[in-house]
Amino acid sequence: MRFDLAFVGFGTVGRGLAELLIEKRSLLERVYGIEWRVVAISDIKLGSVVDEKGIDLSEALRLADSGRNLESLPSQKKGLSPIDVIKESPSNTIIEVTWTNIIDGEPGYTHMKTALSLGKNVATTNKGPIALYYRDLMDLARSKGAHLRFKGTVLSGTPAFNLFEGPLSGCSVISLKGILNGTTNFILTEMEKGDDYTTALKEAQRLGYAEADPTMDVEGMDAAAKLAILTNVLLGASIKPGDVKRKGITSITPQDIQDAKRKGERIKLIGRAEKEGDKILAEVSPTSLPLSDPLANVMGVTNAITFKTDCLGDVTVIGPGAGRRATGYALLSDLISIASTGLTFKKD
Numbered sequence: 001m002r003f004d005l006a007f008v009g010f011g012t013v014g015r016g017l018a019e020l021l022i023e024k025r026s027l028l029e030r031v032y033g034i035e036w037r038v039v040a041i042s043d044i045k046l047g048s049v050v051d052e053k054g055i056d057l058s059e060a061l062r063l064a065d066s067g068r069n070l071e072s073l074p075s076q077k078k079g080l081s082p083i084d085v086i087k088e089s090p091s092n093t094i095i096e097v098t099w100t101n102i103i104d105g106e107p108g109y110t111h112m113k114t115a116l117s118l119g120k121n122v123a124t125t126n127k128g129p130i131a132l133y134y135r136d137l138m139d140l141a142r143s144k145g146a147h148l149r150f151k152g153t154v155l156s157g158t159p160a161f162n163l164f165e166g167p168l169s170g171c172s173v174i175s176l177k178g179i180l181n182g183t184t185n186f187i188l189t190e191m192e193k194g195d196d197y198t199t200a201l202k203e204a205q206r207l208g209y210a211e212a213d214p215t216m217d218v219e220g221m222d223a224a225a226k227l228a229i230l231t232n233v234l235l236g237a238s239i240k241p242g243d244v245k246r247k248g249i250t251s252i253t254p255q256d257i258q259d260a261k262r263k264g265e266r267i268k269l270i271g272r273a274e275k276e277g278d279k280i281l282a283e284v285s286p287t288s289l290p291l292s293d294p295l296a297n298v299m300g301v302t303n304a305i306t307f308k309t310d311c312l313g314d315v316t317v318i319g320p321g322a323g324r325r326a327t328g329y330a331l332l333s334d335l336i337s338i339a340s341t342g343l344t345f346k347k348d
């Protein structure tokens, strides 16, 4: 398969994918029969370029990493809006990596709808549109014969959804619980070591883990958005992030952490979801877990999910939930899925 890619957004995550595409060009061709070229890049800060002959991605990376405008690149069209880039570029696949907005999903939602309506595939790490409109977007993708992939919305490149399309296909999820936000797990880890909450949050921001507005992390909204996606995709629900019962970590004190430790427990911000009859219970809250629970031993910015499955019992995945390369890899994996299976996830 040949991907004619348009990047909508060319920040950390988009550039993470760009680096991997360049690094793995020969592997992609040899093993997966994938060829690619980038026909458009659009970024709110860096400008936009369209060229059907293909854009020099290494040069685009060099410019973007030094904060310079992309419109100095040789190209046929410059300065188009993201929507016009999606419509007018000779692309078959849109990499939608604009900023996350879990209030109304914009501008990513409109970008995705526009692309899918034109029958173009979408690979995204943008949590807002998927948390709010997964079913609508998936229906649109299917009606147009396009693919919508969003692996990196939860646990970045660490497998979650795609486990149930590949290694665990045929296995059903009964319930799930996980550490879905790296920033809060980092803060709780640092507080256990003796740091105060504010210092730990500042450090998480300095390391680039936190959302632009860290309230999203510490009040559990980011975890609630990810939990809504997991619940809708793997438990067949139709919930919005606002339906998730939610409590963040702002009221957790060093004393709470030490009290838990004395009992042989550790406090984690846990997102959990299960079906009870027709009802879906979905909740994010600080939870004191016994150290025998694998999630209790997941420290720092690492994420993890325990899936309770019908065939295997508990299966836990642990791995990175953020970062340029790890999240860029999620998009690469999405592209390989589109090329190799040609299937969109059909769980209802």
Ligand code: HSE
Pocket (backbone or CB within 6 Å): 180, 181, 182, 183, 184, 209, 210, 211, 217, 222, 321, 322
């Ligand atoms: N702010 C998020 C986190 C980034 O800390 O997990 C990855 O979604």
